[in-house]
Amino acid sequence: MHNSIQAQNGIKSVPGKRRLTDIRPKYRLFFMAVPFLALVFLFSYLPLYGWMYAFYNFRPGIPLAQTDFVGLQWFKSIFSNPTQTGEVLRVMRNTVAMSSLNIAASVLPVIFAIFLSEMRSARFKKSVQILTTLPNFISWVLVYSFAFMLFSVDNGLVNQILMNLGFIDRGINFLASDSHTWLRMASWDLWKGLGWGAILYMAAIAGIDQELYEAARVDGAGRFRSIWHITVPGIMPTYFVLLLLTIANFINNGIEQYFVFQNAINKSNIEVLDLYVYNTGLIGSNFSFATAVSMLKSVISVALLFFANSLSKIVRGESII
Amino acid sequence: MLKKQSAGDAVFHTVNYFVFAVIALLCIFPFYYLFINTISNNDLSSRGFITFFPKEIHFSNYAQVLHIPGFGQAGLVSLGRTVIGTAFAVCGAAFLGFLFTKQEMWGRKFWYRYIIVTMYFNAGIIPWYITMRNLHLTNNFLAYILPAIVSPFFVILVKTFVESLPAALQESAQIDGAGYWVIFTRIVFPLITPIVATIAIFSAVGQWNSFTDTLFLMTDQKLYTLQFVLYKYMNEASSLAAIVRNSSGGQGLDLANLQTPTSIRTTVSMIVVLPILLIYPYFQRFFVKGIMIGAVKG
Numbered sequence: 001m002h003n004s005i006q007a008q009n010g011i012k013s014v015p016g017k018r019r020l021t022d023i024r025p026k027y028r029l030f031f032m033a034v035p036f037l038a039l040v041f042l043f044s045y046l047p048l049y050g051w052m053y054a055f056y057n058f059r060p061g062i063p064l065a066q067t068d069f070v071g072l073q074w075f076k077s078i079f080s081n082p083t084q085t086g087e088v089l090r091v092m093r094n095t096v097a098m099s100s101l102n103i104a105a106s107v108l109p110v111i112f113a114i115f116l117s118e119m120r121s122a123r124f125k126k127s128v129q130i131l132t133t134l135p136n137f138i139s140w141v142l143v144y145s146f147a148f149m150l151f152s153v154d155n156g157l158v159n160q161i162l163m164n165l166g167f168i169d170r171g172i173n174f175l176a177s178d179s180h181t182w183l184r185m186a187s188w189d190l191w192k193g194l195g196w197g198a199i200l201y202m203a204a205i206a207g208i209d210q211e212l213y214e215a216a217r218v219d220g221a222g223r224f225r226s227i228w229h230i231t232v233p234g235i236m237p238t239y240f241v242l243l244l245l246t247i248a249n250f251i252n253n254g255i256e257q258y259f260v261f262q263n264a265i266n267k268s269n270i271e272v273l274d275l276y277v278y279n280t281g282l283i284g285s286n287f288s289f290a291t292a293v294s295m296l297k298s299v300i301s302v303a304l305l306f307f308a309n310s311l312s313k314i315v316r317g318e319s320i321i
Numbered sequence: 322m323l324k325k326q327s328a329g330d331a332v333f334h335t336v337n338y339f340v341f342a343v344i345a346l347l348c349i350f351p352f353y354y355l356f357i358n359t360i361s362n363n364d365l366s367s368r369g370f371i372t373f374f375p376k377e378i379h380f381s382n383y384a385q386v387l388h389i390p391g392f393g394q395a396g397l398v399s400l401g402r403t404v405i406g407t408a409f410a411v412c413g414a415a416f417l418g419f420l421f422t423k424q425e426m427w428g429r430k431f432w433y434r435y436i437i438v439t440m441y442f443n444a445g446i447i448p449w450y451i452t453m454r455n456l457h458l459t460n461n462f463l464a465y466i467l468p469a470i471v472s473p474f475f476v477i478l479v480k481t482f483v484e485s486l487p488a489a490l491q492e493s494a495q496i497d498g499a500g501y502w503v504i505f506t507r508i509v510f511p512l513i514t515p516i517v518a519t520i521a522i523f524s525a526v527g528q529w530n531s532f533t534d535t536l537f538l539m540t541d542q543k544l545y546t547l548q549f550v551l552y553k554y555m556n557e558a559s560s561l562a563a564i565v566r567n568s569s570g571g572q573g574l575d576l577a578n579l580q581t582p583t584s585i586r587t588t589v590s591m592i593v594v595l596p597i598l599l600i601y602p603y604f605q606r607f608f609v610k611g612i613m614i615g616a617v618k619g
Contacts, residue, residue: 029426044439050448131345139530145590146351155369294445
């Protein structure tokens with residue numbers, strides 16, 4: 001439209017005005033991007049302004065201007081008030097535990113992909129991939145609904161089977177229990193993400209030069225030696241990148257999964273940082289303290305991102321952002 | 322291979338087949354189990370007697386759950402945000418991704434990073450909530466759409482894809498006097514349909530499954546989504562079953578198709594997951610390609 005006219009004018013302009021045509025497209029491109037950059041500012045950068053609330057004694061309903069400036073009081077109370085220190089430590093422990101379990105589980109998609117690529121039937125491979133990827137596309141609410149159906153105490157399938165087989169006489173209340181909460185959350189995570197996580201590795205394996213395997217076989221290498229010396233090194237770069245991303249997101253383990261699975265009984269072990277901030281801030285109305293906690297979280301996550309990025313630069317010679 | 326299979330090979334393959342069959346079954350069984358519970362005798366399903374096969378099949382649950390107050394409205398909200406949100410997300414990502422391929426853009430590297438960083442860093446839930454409230458986006462349908470327009474991951478996908486296209490196509494158009502907008506709409510957009518399809522699918526699934534934005538921002542029941550009402554129904558199923566029993570007047574209904582908490586939970590869950598199941602066979606071929614392109618520059 002009129003941009004094209006401008007461009008036409010630019011092309012046809014006399015050599016003396018060349019400078020103008022050099023400069024104008026670069027600003028034109030920028031102005032075209034401005035609406036989008038503004039949206040990013042509104043939703044990702046403007047909220048930084050809300051960090052101010054961490055320095056006030058804010059109560060919902062009272063304008064910030066009429067509340068007391070308390071300086072670093074909330075930050076100090078994280079470390080000096082024994083109840084709050086205990087709470088934050090408990091939440092940090094849950095966060096670190098669940099993220100660590102996820103990092104530990106991150107090798108499982110690799111193993112999954114390696115063994116699946118060893119299958120000879122292309123059809124079987126494809127079917128397994130399609131079926132195992134499906135859970136990635138459903139919401140955590142639905143996963144919770146599945147958990148409810150399968151494990152509920154009075155009519156859940158697992159209890160029915162266990163009772164029919166005579167292992168137990170009364171239903172076990174799997175859902176309202178606090179045993180192995182971390183492990184159970186990690187297992188649902190695995191159920192949802194295993195097939196999806198393997199896709200990248202499957203693609204990486206498909207990209208490995210087949211001649212390497214032929215050569216190895218001629219040299220007398222068995223299946224497992226080929227896997228160890230060819231397949232594993234072939235997918236290491238992919239694994240490493242994904243691992244770095246996981247490290248960068250170490251304390252951003254989200255809220256949805258833990259929110260839907262939380263109840264009065266498992267709360268103390270399921271509350272990760274984000275969920276804790278939600279529970280104390282938006283539910284408990286302790287806005288200022290929750291903001292202070294989430295500020296600390298943001299600072300740690302930036303530090304982790306820089307750490308992962310420099311690790312990436314050292315090892316791969318390329319940054320991840 | 323014509324080579325004879327060794328005994329070790331045979332064992333390896335048998336074990337491999339078996340393990341993968343079990344994993345695939347574990348992934349798919351909950352969906353099947355959900356479905357057979359929605360179509361079985363409600364009395365039996367509520368007592369947990371439906372295990373591996375449906376019993377006394379009927380489909381009246383699907384008609385009856387529509388009597389739950391607010392369920393239809395939630396369906397409309399979910400559908401609306403999925404369609405509108407996806408359209409905007411696709412256009413936003415495609416256009417912005419294209420702009421970022423232009424080396425001559427003012428501050429290109431800086432603005433690109435400015436967007437990518439938001440994948441890893443955010444101010445936190447409370448400041449975000451306060452901002453959304455100040456922008457009057459609480460209890461506002463736009464809160465489902467506007468934040469989704471720029472998605473860093475989608476921008477990366479488009480940028481990488483456009484960069485892989487032959488530069489000559491755009492150059493020749495430029496020589497013919499086409500501006501950026503014309504180049505984008507007439508030349509680039511038609512060529513990037515594979516990645517646009519991938520983004521549309523990711524975005525639509527994301528919109529449909531989104532839960533926390535409703536949780537944080539919406540108190541007006543008219544703006545509840547299906548995912549959110551499903552979460553509420555999980556806990557309120559008993560009273561909802563009573564409401565539905567009363568509203569359908571018990572005409573000719575016996576114990577087999579009277580609503581129970583279980584039938585409410587399973588049937589609503591099935592309705593929520595059905596769109597995903599219906600489009601999944603068509604879109605699963607796209608995402609491998611999509612995720613591969615994204616991986617080039619994570």
